[in-house]
Amino acid sequence: MTEQQAKWPEGRRVVVEALGETPLEAIDQNLKIEVQAPPRIEERGPREVVLRVRASGINWVDVIMTSGQYQHVPAPPYTPGLEMAGEILWCGSEVEGWELGDAVIVDGILAGPRSLGDYRRWGGFATYAVAPVEALIPKPKALSFDAAATVLGAFETAYHVLVVRGQVQAGETVLVLGASGTTGMAAVQVAKALGARVIATGRRADKLERVKELGADHVVVTAQEDGSMRRFRDDVKALTGGRGVEVVHDGVGGEHSLEALRCVDFGARYLVVGWAATPLVARGKGKRGAPNANVLPTNLIMMKGLDVRGCPAVISAHRDPSLVPTRRRQIMEWVEAGKIAPHVSAHYDLDDVADGMRAKFESRHVGMVTLRP
Ligand SMILES: NC(=O)c1ccc[n+]([C@@H]2O[C@H](COP(=O)([O-])OP(=O)(O)OC[C@H]3O[C@@H](n4cnc5c(N)ncnc54)[C@H](OP(=O)(O)O)[C@@H]3O)[C@@H](O)[C@H]2O)c1
Secondary structure, three states: OOOEEEEEEEEEEEOOOOOOEEEEEEHHHHHHEEEEEEHHHOHHHOEEEEEEEEEEOOOHHHHHOOOOOOOOOOOEEEOOOOOOEEEEEOOOOOOOOOOOOOOOEOOOOOOOOOOOOOOOOOOEEEEEEEEEEHHHOOOOOOHHHHHHHHHHHHHHHHHHHHHHOOOOOOOOOEEEOOOOHHHHHHHHHHHHHHOOOOEEEOOOOOHHHHHHHHOOOEEEEEEEOOOOOOOOHHHHHHHHHOOEEEEEEOOOOOHHHHOOOOOOEEEEEEOOOOOOOOOOOOOOOOOOOOOOOOOOHHHHHHHHHEEEEEHHHHHHHHHHHHHHHHHHHHHHHHHHOOOOOOOOEEEEEHHHHHHHHHHOOOOOOOOOEEEEE
């Protein structure tokens, strides 16, 4: 142990010991908090850094991953925390341009449980993390650690969906389903930054008030008092002079998708982002196959001349890494200009990780939620 490392206190980390049949089963039965020894720097490479994690997003994907129902299945035992922001504690001998104490965001495509290589085990739900220097991004001064830990996943997704896949133009009307969630709220802000008009949906009026404050032009509540979905096509048609919207951003799925298909103009782009309302489309415990996948009616797609586009932000980046610098540059410019900012409405201590993950699964909060290890 070096003198420098001897000063680092013992840390703690969250571990998913085995995949569950469902996320709630995994959170209740397989989630543990354990002691984390500081990373041994004599074992670290010359192009690596050791970080003290200050905040990590508690994402829907972190929750779904615990049961292997997300397309990228982690190998347990693993530490969740796709996204993180923190401070540099140690730099390898070939690391240039970074100083100890620098505040950084870690690129979740290159490190953490959503990455593909050697850094998968260093999730953000921990005191310490290790990342390759290529994964470091300076934390914008305008963002807190909580906001910085959640800015990339949500806004890179929104950019990929609305700009790359959706080709949204100023003046078009975008219907954002599930707008009070993480990706939905980012989509509202990006659509506004692009000059579009936004109709935002959600189940709770109080959450939608926040979405409106953040830029949505109109909000539509989609739930009835008993929690079931209400028909919302008439609201959307009324807001669009009877025509329907040009673009749908759908991160909700299920019956909301079927209703949204009735809210569109001829030739609309229908952007498939996710299916938060039907999280159990795939088999649990990481078994392959998706026996409960959502199905869209081809008659409506054909007769309305719809353009249905799948929009996976991370898979697309793995297939074409050149997509990333452009979208990241634009996001950081918008952040600097104050046009977009993550809305973090709750944060949890490490001891309360299970409650934080359950809260995410149950959509208790608006926008982003973080863990502060
Ligand atoms: N394409 C990509 O690259 C990409 C990237 C990240 C995430 N995703 C996917 O996008 C989806 C949303 O992710 P997220 O991070 O935004 O999750 P999130 O923060 O949990 O937000 C999802 C929202 O969906 C709504 N919702 C949840 N269950 C619902 C139900 N039964 N009926 C109606 N509305 C419901 C909730 O809104 P209210 O309760 O406020 O109504 C919730 O806030 C997930 O499927 C995720 O896997 C895709």
